[in-house]
């Protein structure tokens with residue numbers, strides 16, 4: 001039975017705003033929420049030398065390089081010394097299948113280049129070695145845990161669907177945790193600014209941070225569920241749905257997302273409302289041999305948003321699922337890569353549409369996710385059909 005997620009009935013209540021103060025007692029905790037004393041934080045902010053934006057971006061990048069192991073049994077004694085660049089999309093399978101001269105096109109890199117490109121979003125080439133990696137596992141656990149899904153060809157079963165989902169949720173956890181750490185040093189962006197400017201910058205960062213903290217709490221909950229299932233070898237408590245297409249799509253992707261609308265345009269949950277935890281889905285779009293596969297994995301209550309989302313995907317016509325999966329990856333994930341010759345050959349209006357869809361839900365201005373995001377597609381990006389399906 002279909003369950004109505006509590007967020008659909010809640011009003012939006014934002015977190016209480018900061019209360020900026022021109023003068024405080026010197027040893028009082030600063031109004032900005034940094035947990036530093038006022039005298040060491042905002043007292044002399046206006047007179048401080050502004051930080052160059054390049055330096056801030058470097059710090060942001062270095063946060064993503066601070067690795068640690070996300071294996072369920074990670075500990076000082078269990079882990080090996082070295083944290084490796086773990087691939088989220090299989091390097092030998094998925095990435096190799098779409099790479100040309102060792103390169104793929106990264107959409108995410110376009111955001112890192114946004115200042116260099118004067119605000120324009122321009123996806124660019126990236127070496128396969130660097131694509132889709134994150135510093136989320138020690139070398140021992142990366143090999144041990146993911147060996148079954150790094151084999152080529154990948155065998156689709158309950159265990160491999162679980163492992164792909166585990167890696168996807170670990171990736172999201174790692175990226176969001178690094179972003180939250182970055183938010184802390186972004187507090188220093190207001191050096192040299194007037195009190196009014198300091199107030200509005202801090203207020204903005206405060207709202208972003210509260211949203212991230214909420215997201216992190218959900219991610220911690222999901223991650224611990226996956227950890228438990230892995231240790232207890234209870235993969236069957238996780239649902240998964242895998243589809244193999246009749247050929248190769250020019251895109252690979254890996255990550256997790258909170259579904260907002262399904263493929264019929266039905267609203268499933270409203271992220272940012274209420275206090276009930278949200279449902280998520282893990283999504284992998286990779287390949288087995290010369291065929292693309294999609295693997296959806298989820299937990300959550302029967303009839304909840306995740307299961308409803310899956311149902312709407314499964315019920316699509318088998319000729320339409322490849323196109324739908326393509327749009328889904330672009331709409332909800334940032335960890336996506338295109339085949340270079342495919343991307344280059346797209347006419348400008350399609351590139352524009354893809355970039356627009358890619359920006360929805362990222363908070364970047366211009367695109368808002370709507371009930372049409374996944375229920376009506378302006379272009380046909382793939383006409384592959386479904387060859388095999390597996391529901392566990």
Ligand SMILES: [Zn+2]
Nearest residue numbers: 030032041042
């Ligand atoms: Zn402060």
Ligand SMILES: [Zn+2]
Nearest residue numbers: 069079138141
């Ligand atoms: Zn480890």
